[in-house]
Amino acid sequence: MLIDTTPIAGRLRDVQPLSFQPVRRTADEPLFNSLMEEHHYLGYEQPVGEHLKYLVWAHGRPIACLAWSSAPRHLASRDHFIGWNAEARRRNIRFLAYNTRFLILPWVRVEHLASHILGRMAARVSDDWQRMYGHPVYFLETFVDPERFRGTCCRAANWVLLGRTTGRGKQSNSYVPNRSMKEVLGYALTPNFRDLLGQL
Numbered sequence: 001m002l003i004d005t006t007p008i009a010g011r012l013r014d015v016q017p018l019s020f021q022p023v024r025r026t027a028d029e030p031l032f033n034s035l036m037e038e039h040h041y042l043g044y045e046q047p048v049g050e051h052l053k054y055l056v057w058a059h060g061r062p063i064a065c066l067a068w069s070s071a072p073r074h075l076a077s078r079d080h081f082i083g084w085n086a087e088a089r090r091r092n093i094r095f096l097a098y099n100t101r102f103l104i105l106p107w108v109r110v111e112h113l114a115s116h117i118l119g120r121m122a123a124r125v126s127d128d129w130q131r132m133y134g135h136p137v138y139f140l141e142t143f144v145d146p147e148r149f150r151g152t153c154c155r156a157a158n159w160v161l162l163g164r165t166t167g168r169g170k171q172s173n174s175y176v177p178n179r180s181m182k183e184v185l186g187y188a189l190t191p192n193f194r195d196l197l198g199q200l
Contacts, residue, residue, distance in 0.1 A: 003035070004061055009109040012116055015058040020120060022128055024053045031055065035065050040103045041148070047100060050133050052125065056117055063110075064117055065103045068125060071096035071141060077163025077184045078141055084198045092197045094135060097125060099142035114153035122157070126189055138193045143182035151183060159185040 008015065023029045032053050037044035047053075049070035056064035071078075071093055079089060104114055126136040143165065144151040151159075162184040190196065 005105075005107045007107045007109065008058070008061070008063060012110055012112050015063065015110055015113070017058075018063075018117070018120065019057040020124065021055045021057060022052055022132075023055050024051070024132070028055060029053060031062070032065050032067075035062065035105065036067070036101055036103060039106055040065075040101055042101070045100075050094070050129070051100075052097075052128055052132060054121070063105055063108045064113070065101065065105075066099065066117070066121060067101040068097045068129075068140075069100050070094070071098040075141070075184060076166070078186060081160075081162045081186060082139070082197050083194055088198045088200055091200065095138045095197060097129060097137040097140050099140060102142070112156070115156035118153060118157035118159070122187055122189060136189075138189050138196050140187040140189065142185050144185060145180055145182055147180055151185060154185045154187075157187070159187045162186045 021028065023032045032055055033044050035055075047067060047069040051067065051069040053068075054066045055062050056066070073089070073093055082089075084092065102114070102118075104117075122140065125140070126138070129135065129137045140159075141162075142154065142159070144154065151161075155161075165182045165184060
């Protein structure tokens, strides 16, 4: 599919109304995959486990892509913030969603667009997860590479800095960092998320 790459610039109100389209298992999923592969600095990677994919449209044109997947099982700063024990984490990790990819297409320059999209996503992702997988999510998380990004849009959307990763991948057998350390940011979808996630 040919994509119109004519620059889009202006104020947030100029691109309203935005349409959020879940594209997993739809005819537009290949479009999502190709946009991620071509324009996201990490490329496209097929999510494992439960996941959702979204295209965001403005006036009939795609302007952004987001991917959500099952959360990493062990993440020290997040686990400390939630305050759950190992058994509660094992039982309830499925109630977290991890934002693996967020892409504003490179020809789109609209102030406050990214934080607006994150806010809109937070308002709907749990219901969409419920429809797809039969259960809600109570907490969102993402990683930000501080060597590339400041995470401004997340902070503007009221995401909270939880800490940093150790710089060791899940397959690492040592305590020596083997990749860049990322900031871990989280967003609670309900005020009683700790009670819900700590249930045994």
